[in-house]
Amino acid sequence: MGFKADDLHAVILAGGEGSRLRPLTVDRPKPMLPVGNVPILEHLITHLKKHGIKRITLAAHYLAAEIESYFGDGANFGVEIDYFIESVPMGTAGAIRAMREMIGESTALVLSGDALTNADFEAAYLAHRANQAKITLLLSRVESPLEFGVVVMDADQRIVGLVEKPTWAEVVSDTVNTGMYFVEPEVLSELEAERILDWSGDVFPQWIEGNREIYGHVIQDYWSDVGSFAQYSAANHDVLSGIFATDEPSTEDGLRVGAFSVIDEAAKLIPPVIIGRNCRVKAGAVVGPDTVIGDNVLIEEGAQVQRSIVWDSTYIGANANLESTIVASRVTIKRIAAIQEESVIGDRCTIEAGAKIRPRVKLWPDKTVERGAVVTHSLVWGTRYRAQLFRDLGVAGISNVEITPDFAVRLGAAIGSRFPRKTSIVTSRDSTRSSRMVKRAIISSLLSVGLDVIDLRSMAVPVARHYISRCGAGGAIHVRKLPGNSRVTLIETFDQTGAYINRRMERDIENAFNREDFRRADSDELGVIDFAGRAVEGYQADFHRLLDHSQVRHRMRVVCDFGFSALAGVYPSMLARLNVDAVSLNAFNDAKRAPRSPDDQSRHIAELRGIIQTLPNSIGVVFFDEGERLVVVDERGRVVEGHHLAAAMLHLVRASQKQGIVVASSLILSYLNAEGHQNGVEVVGSKSDVRSIMEDAARTDVLFASDERGGFIFPGLHPGFDAAFAFAKLLSLLQSQEVALSEIVDQLPFSAQAYEQVHCPSPKKGTVMRSLHDWAPSNWQVSLEEGIRFSDQDSWIQVIPDVFEPTLHVYVEAKEDDRCADLMEQIRSELVRAVEAASN
Incomplete structure (x- = not known):
């Protein structure tokens, strides 16, 4: 048979x-x-x-x-x-x-x-x-x-x-x-x-x-x-060693090199090695032993690839080091990068220069690991692993994709390990479920490193900053949605004054996070959780103490849109002492309905305007960004925001006969300085980022500070933006001077401002900005103090590269709306052209 x-x-x-x-x-x-x-x-x-x-x-x-x-x-x-x-x-x-x-x-x-x-x-x-x-x-x-x-x-x-x-x-x-x-x-x-x-x-x-x-x-x-990574690696080893025979002819020296591949004479192959077709191995590179290289792979000078499996069309940069790893197709590994034992790199990933992938880490396809980053845990969601954790305001990432509970635990341990044992740390959040989840993970981690936690639970940012500055805690962590983006979670870290921690401490935390250098407390030294008492009452007391109620001579009618924020639980009860008749809108905390996008904010402003126009002699306010910023509507239904609102506040402060300094973002400085130094009030400029404004506001004799987006700091209360206090201060000044807001607005010179963002890959920012400098019209003045600023007698353009994101921020101001729109169109077109030219 x-x-x-x-x-x-x-x-x-x-x-x-x-x-x-x-x-x-x-x-x-x-x-x-x-x-x-x-x-x-x-x-x-x-x-x-x-x-x-x-x-x-x-x-x-x-x-x-x-x-x-x-x-x-x-x-x-x-x-x-x-x-x-x-x-x-x-x-x-x-x-x-x-x-x-x-x-x-x-x-x-x-x-x-x-x-x-x-x-x-x-x-x-x-x-x-x-x-x-x-x-x-x-x-x-x-x-x-x-x-x-x-x-x-x-x-x-x-x-x-x-x-x-x-x-x-x-x-x-x-x-x-x-x-x-x-x-x-x-x-x-x-x-x-x-x-x-x-x-x-x-x-x-x-x-x-x-x-x-x-x-x-x-x-x-x-x-x-072949059901696991170990079995997959073993199967490749069996092919290399001849245990599993294939149709490819075996060689006595254990080296199998495919057609059209070029191996430099100064490169070293340590058998057994398989190298596919159309590969190139340059001088000083070491490949093997027990290594399989796919087709169309380029290995640069000095790179070392040992006991690894590298698939097709991958690039390995100079002096990169791969040890016992698996690298999929079309991966880019740049110079001096290190891929360590039992790690797995998915298709089309990019490992930037000097980055390190720690043992047993797995990267899902299409991930980018930034220059110098140390990846200690697998990256499944998101697209980028950053070398720098901290951005302008803190640590930010897509909710439950990049900012996950396990990420929060590691971040909390890194932050907590920078403080002495038994230090108290204040924690707070907005009312979203994702922020609650992240904050709880952070609290658990803080306890594990031996810190005590004072939890404010859901709390408006200004109230949290005030409490931190008064309670004697060593620092604080606040978790909320990133202003303007409901998909992104922002984790902010404050010092004992309520200001952001300094850059040096941020770098220490980043190093601890990347090295996983976390302190662990003994079981009898774990921290405890306490819940803050009278945080709101303390804020309210200092709030009213800093306002001059004695000069109030008449009641005002106001309409307050609280934007479904945590401020709704703090401010309405305070309005009675401001001698106003108040109508409250959206005065309950509902994270899902909070206006975060520009469209949502515009809708709230439009609704408030409609109400004000039906209520004679009323002014309105909308609070945004968890009580940090505001937009005001005057008695005639006109929107007063940004540079106009800052100018109105400055006008009233000058009229109050107070002397001191007003700090203004560089983006509104020229507008506020149009009338020069008056009544003992000097306006000084600051860079436009939040940190710089907060740092400059902490100087002595500062009356208030303002940015271009309705943010005001009154340093006597706490070091951060506080829209509720700014509105109360505005009301107090209007009442004491017996003047209507619309009268102040009538006196302000008109100026149109516009803002846009232009995408620009981070490696191309320098090239684009150089091109932009060369583009400047000959009759415009050029300033390089913050980005590039072009100005003439009646208008200006300022372009500021984002510190972290692939974005250019574009600001324009002119005396007329049409002129402002024309300038924005010109600069936008030039930037798009420059980005395209730099990318080709």
Whole structure:
């Protein structure tokens, strides 16, 4: 009874998602993972062809098009391939049952598409025929059978027991199921159609329990189930060492270099090494041992790649170091980067110069690791791992994508480790669920490093800053949505005064975070949580103490839109002492309805204008950004905001006969200084970023500070922006001077301002700004104090590169609206042109 390959129809189950091998299997099915630069499935098909088995059906589900695109009808591989695409998973047996008509009356040779083998199918099939078996399992003997189905056979090779993935207590044999079977067509006919069925979980146990004969055949040949990173690396090692033989000719020196590859004479290859086609290895580079390099890979001078697997079209920069890692396709690894043991880099990732990937870290596809960053944990969501944690206001990232509970725990430990044990840290948040989640994770971490926590729970930022400056705590952490972006969580860290921590401490925290240099307290030294008492009452007391109520001579009517913020729980009760009749809008805390986007804020302003126009002699206010900024509507329904609001406040302060300094953002300085130094009040400029304004506001004799977006700081109360106090101060000055806000606005010179953002890749900012400097009209003055500022007698343009994001901030001011719009169009067009030119 000889072997007839035509009696067999091979069915390869190639539908697995390979979840344990992510991120390698995000963009490709597991059977298409390359082993020795050849997909697992191709190794299997080549081996079938050697046995003359040419009729093959591929059962695919996950990313099936990738498999079909590669193999086609099989003609290029010398076989005949057709496909069965599972619209939904049907189980290993259910899928074969659905192919009953395709298999016909042939014996089915069922194979797993994610296993490597050089099994002797001829000997196995002859044993199947000799036993007149309906089902024969191909078996292998392994040292650790815990990840497989353990099989027990009697003396006649009949299977009498099968235990799937046993514990050591259940291991009774070292013989395991390889997932390869011979199955006769009548067995398939018996299976129930259109039902999810698995061979090992359903069919085989039923046959064994029913005393129906299933035979086993132990193969003595190579077999490896590629189900984990360790197994995948081991399979590549087996190809390198010749344990698993391939069609590629072996070499005595253990070096296999593909066609058109160029190896510099000064490069060093340490066998065993496989290098694909069209590669280049430059002088001083060291490749090997135990290394597989795919096609079209460039390895620069001095790079070292050892015990690693690198897929196609990857770039490895000068002096980069890869040790025992797996790197997928089209990855860019720049100079001096280090990829450490057991790490896995997904497709199309970019590792910038000097970055380090720590052991066992996995990067999902399309991630960018910034220059010098140290990645200590896997990066699944988001697109970028930053070397710098802190941005302008704090640590920011997409909620529950980049800013996750585990990230918050590590950040809290890094922050907490910078403070002495038993220091008290104040925590607070806005009312969003994501902020609550992040804050709780941070609190747990602070306790673990031996710090005590005073929790304010949900609290407006100005009240939190005030409490911090009065309670004697060592610092504070506030969690909220980033102003203007509801998808991004912002984690702010304050010092004992309520101001932002300095840059030096931020760098210390970043270093601790990247090195995971966290202190751990003994169990009897863990911190405790206390809840703050009378924080609001203390704020209200100081708030009223700093206002002069004695000069109030008449009541005013005001309409306050609290924007569904936490300020709604603090301010309404204070309005009575301001001698006003108040109408409150949106005066409850509802994070989902808070106006964060520019469109939402414009809608709230428009609604307030409509109300003011129906209430004679009323002024209105909308509070934004958790009580940090405001927009005012005067008695005639005109919107007073930004530079106009700052000018109105300055006019009233000067009229009050107070002497001192007013700090103004550089973006409104020229407008506020139009009338010069008057009544002992001097206006001084500050850079436009929040930190600079806060630092300058802390100087002595400062009456108030203002930015261009309705933010006001009155340093006697606390060091941050406080819209509630600014509005109260405005009311107090209007009342004491018995003047209407509309009268003040009438006296202000008109000036139109506009603001836009232009995208510019960070590496191109310098080139674009140089080009912009050269573009400047000859009759304009140029200033380089903050970005680039062009100005003439009646207008100016200022372009400021964002410190962290790939963005240019563009500001324009002119005497007329049309002129302002024209200038914005000119500068926008020039910047877009310059960005395109720099990118080409």
